[in-house]
Amino acid sequence: MMEAFDPAAVGWARAQFALTAMYHWMFVPLTLGLSCLLAFFETFYFRTGNPEWKRITRFWMRLFAVNFAIGIATGLILEFQFGTNWSHYSWMVGDIFGAPLAIEVLFAFFLEATFFAVMFFGWERVSPRFHLFSTWMVAIGSSLSALWILVANAWMQHPVGMTFNPDLARFEMQDIGALITSPAAVTHFLHATSSSFVLSALFVLSVCSWYLLKGRHPRLAVRSILVASVFGLLSSLLVILSGDQAAYDAARFQPMKLAAMEGLYQGEQPAGLVVFGLLNPDKQPGDDRPTFRHPLHLPFLLSLLANHRLDSFVPGIDDLLYGNPEQGIEGVAEKMARGREALAFLSRYRQARQHGDAEAAALNLEAFRQIEDRLGFAYLNHPEEAVPHVPTLFYGFHVMVALGFLFPLIFLLYLALAYRGRLSRHRWLLRFGLLLVPLGFAASQLGWVVTEMGRQPWAIQNILPVHVAQSSLAATTVQSTFFIFLALLTLLFIAELRIMLNQIRIGPEEEKR
Numbered sequence: 237m238m239e240a241f242d243p244a245a246v247g248w249a250r251a252q253f254a255l256t257a258m259y260h261w262m263f264v265p266l267t268l269g270l271s272c273l274l275a276f277f278e279t280f281y282f283r284t285g286n287p288e289w290k291r292i293t294r295f296w297m298r299l300f301a302v303n304f305a306i307g308i309a310t311g312l313i314l315e316f317q318f319g320t321n322w323s324h325y326s327w328m329v330g331d332i333f334g335a336p337l338a339i340e341v342l343f344a345f346f347l348e349a350t351f352f353a354v355m356f357f358g359w360e361r362v363s364p365r366f367h368l369f370s371t372w373m374v375a376i377g378s379s380l381s382a383l384w385i386l387v388a389n390a391w392m393q394h395p396v397g398m399t400f401n402p403d404l405a406r407f408e409m410q411d412i413g414a415l416i417t418s419p420a421a422v423t424h425f426l427h428a429t430s431s432s433f434v435l436s437a438l439f440v441l442s443v444c445s446w447y448l449l450k451g452r453h454p455r456l457a458v459r460s461i462l463v464a465s466v467f468g469l470l471s472s473l474l475v476i477l478s479g480d481q482a483a484y485d486a487a488r489f490q491p492m493k494l495a496a497m498e499g500l501y502q503g504e505q506p507a508g509l510v511v512f513g514l515l516n517p518d519k520q521p522g523d524d525r526p527t528f529r530h531p532l533h534l535p536f537l538l539s540l541l542a543n544h545r546l547d548s549f550v551p552g553i554d555d556l557l558y559g560n561p562e563q564g565i566e567g568v569a570e571k572m573a574r575g576r577e578a579l580a581f582l583s584r585y586r587q588a589r590q591h592g593d594a595e596a597a598a599l600n601l602e603a604f605r606q607i608e609d610r611l612g613f614a615y616l617n618h619p620e621e622a623v624p625h626v627p628t629l630f631y632g633f634h635v636m637v638a639l640g641f642l643f644p645l646i647f648l649l650y651l652a653l654a655y656r657g658r659l660s661r662h663r664w665l666l667r668f669g670l671l672l673v674p675l676g677f678a679a680s681q682l683g684w685v686v687t688e689m690g691r692q693p694w695a696i697q698n699i700l701p702v703h704v705a706q707s708s709l710a711a712t713t714v715q716s717t718f719f720i721f722l723a724l725l726t727l728l729f730i731a732e733l734r735i736m737l738n739q740i741r742i743g744p745e746e747e748k749r
Contacts, residue, residue, distance in 0.1 A: 244711035246703045249321040252718040254688075256314045258681055259725040263307030263732070265680055268382055268429055269436020269467075270300040271375040274355075275368075276463055282368045292456050293371075294359070295744035296440070299736055301356055306732045310725060321714060325695055325705035329407045332398050333388050336415065340384035348377025379429060386424040387415055392696050393687070394420035394489040400608055402582055402601060403589070407699070419485050427478035430471045431680055434643055437468025438676035441650055443740055445669030448660050456744055458654050465651035472644035479640065480541065486690075487542035490697060492556050492622060493690030496629040498538060499527050500552040503560065507550035509537035512634070515627055521557050521620060553626070557619055568619035575614030578607045612699040621701075624692045632682045632689075639679040646672065 274297055281289035315337065318326050326334075351373035358367055391397075397414030398407045415421060441464055444457035486494040495501075498510055501521065513531035539548040551565055559567025581604035588597035616622065650669075653659040659666070691697055695705035 242711055243703070245709055245714055246706050248711055248714040248718055249706050249709070250702065252321060252714060252721060253314075253317055255718065256310065256317065256721055256725065257684070257688075259729060260307065260310040260314050261681065261684060262677065262729065263303050263310060264382070265432035265435040265676075266303045266439060267300070267307050268378050268432035269434075269471075270296060270303070270439070271371075271378040272433065273436060273440065273464060273467060274300060275372045275375040276467065277460075278368050278371045280463075282364055288455060288459070291744050292460055295456065296460070297356060298739050301352075302732060302735050302739065304352065306728055309728060313721060313725070320717075321707050321709065322695075322705050323707040325700065327406065328700060328705070329398075329696060332391065332395075332407055332409045332415070335409060335412060336384040336388040336391075340381050344377055344380035344384060348374055348381060351377065382429055382432075383425050386428055387421045389687075390418060390421035390424040391415050393424070393691060394418055394485070395696050395699055400611075402585055402604065405582075419481075420489060423478055423481045423485050426474060427482050427683075430474035430478060431640075431683060433471035434468050434475055435676040435680050437464040437471065437647065438643065438672040440464035441468070441646075442669050442672045445666040445672075446740070447743070449663065449666050449670075453743055454660070458657075458659065461650055461654045461659065465647045465654065469644055469647040469651065472640070472647060475640055476644075479637070483541045484544060487550070490690065491551055492553065493624065493629070493686075494542060495551065495553045495556060496624050496626045496690060497633040497686065499626060499630045500538070500550065501527055501554050503549055503552040503555040503563065505539070505549035506536045506547050507538035507542070508533035508535045509541065510630075510634075515630055517627075519626075521553050521623055553623055557623060568613065568616070568622045571610050571613040572616055572619065574607050574610040575612065575616075578604055578611045579614045581607075582611070609698070612694065612696075612701060615701045615704050616693070621693050624690050628689050629686055632686045636679050636682040636686065639675055643676070643679075 274293055277289055277293040277296065280286070281293055318333075351370040354362060354370040355367065355374050358370065362370070395407075396418045397409065397411040399410050400406075401408050440460050444461050444464075447453045447457040483494065486497075498507075499513065499515055500507065501519070510528070511532045511534055513528035516526055516529060519525045519527050536546045538550050540546050542548065542550045549563055551560065551563060555563065555565050557568050559565055559570060581600045585597050585600035585604060588594075588600060649665065650659065653662060653665070693701050693703075695702045
């Protein structure tokens, strides 16, 4: 039996999770990237003995410490919501989703936190070799923390390695190796971490641009820019490669997301890639209205992106929504009908079990297993619910991609000018460099908006709709906690911003003479 739900409560719960996730992700990328840059800076100090590299390391370490501390606070708030606003989700998939989160806390986070204390306070208390080892352990621990979080999120995009327990109505872990090694998990980890490295490199360039504009700390600024530019350039290339793989994975596992990202309503063979276009706001699935105004297409490229073949068919929103028998695509209405059949078989199985009818239970269970992959569709009210918000995905994806191709050009320009000692002469570039941090954060946040909004209406792709995953809470309850978290997180963000700006204004420690 499908329970009624309160759309307002679901909306506020989604808004609260989005709020805390987006605030938390403002701190995580800097933690990931700066930890690696610190390890590189200190390695140069260890190998050369040049005190300037130690000075550089200690300066960026202070900024890293501020960001690390506040990132922990926002992360705790985020995880607690699984037990408050999303208790049905936790009940149904807690055995699977909770495992990587527990590993992250028990192993990766403790590794990171333990060596952080040595790294930050141990300059004069441990040997240089052990201090360098501690800094690298912090960098490795940060990446391992990200790995387990991203494994959990990738499982929501492409659920694998589990089985459904019909007696408890829960999904249970079967193969944790399948979670870790699934294509979605590998791509998620590479793309999210490399984009975080890019953001941290942009942060370094922005801070150092300000120093050069003010004529302060030129040696620190130029050396930091040289390292960050190389780091950012290599990371940008990995972002592009992993982004290509992410699109390929979306075509296989989440084709509706890819169609919405490209504003593709009618499937094409071959399909062109939209470089630029304005969506028609009146366009609806199934109608004959044009999708774009003033579009610019590159022929064949969407087919290449989606299937790695120039002549392949890429399904559109209408194909996926209403079905396309010629391409073997089942429509959402058919999936909903099969899902309700699965729900009926499951109900009859449980009734037979209660009455001790083993034969009837076995027959209904076998019938259920044949169509259990459609069970989640039983909880949709109408087929159009399966279509995510196209404008959000289309514009978010295209702005993110444009910035993703802009950043490596910026790193190349900074690297060339800094290497030749001409960077200070190009004040226009240094002024533009002050904008790199907000641009980097915009690209990073848009990546997550596209990832999560593209999965809607599912909490777990094709298995658990969002409104089923939410706790049975009144909308007013969730609304009140939303504003409490909004105030708390905003205060934390303002506090970090003021502390970071103050540390940047103070600058690095002066060399001892």
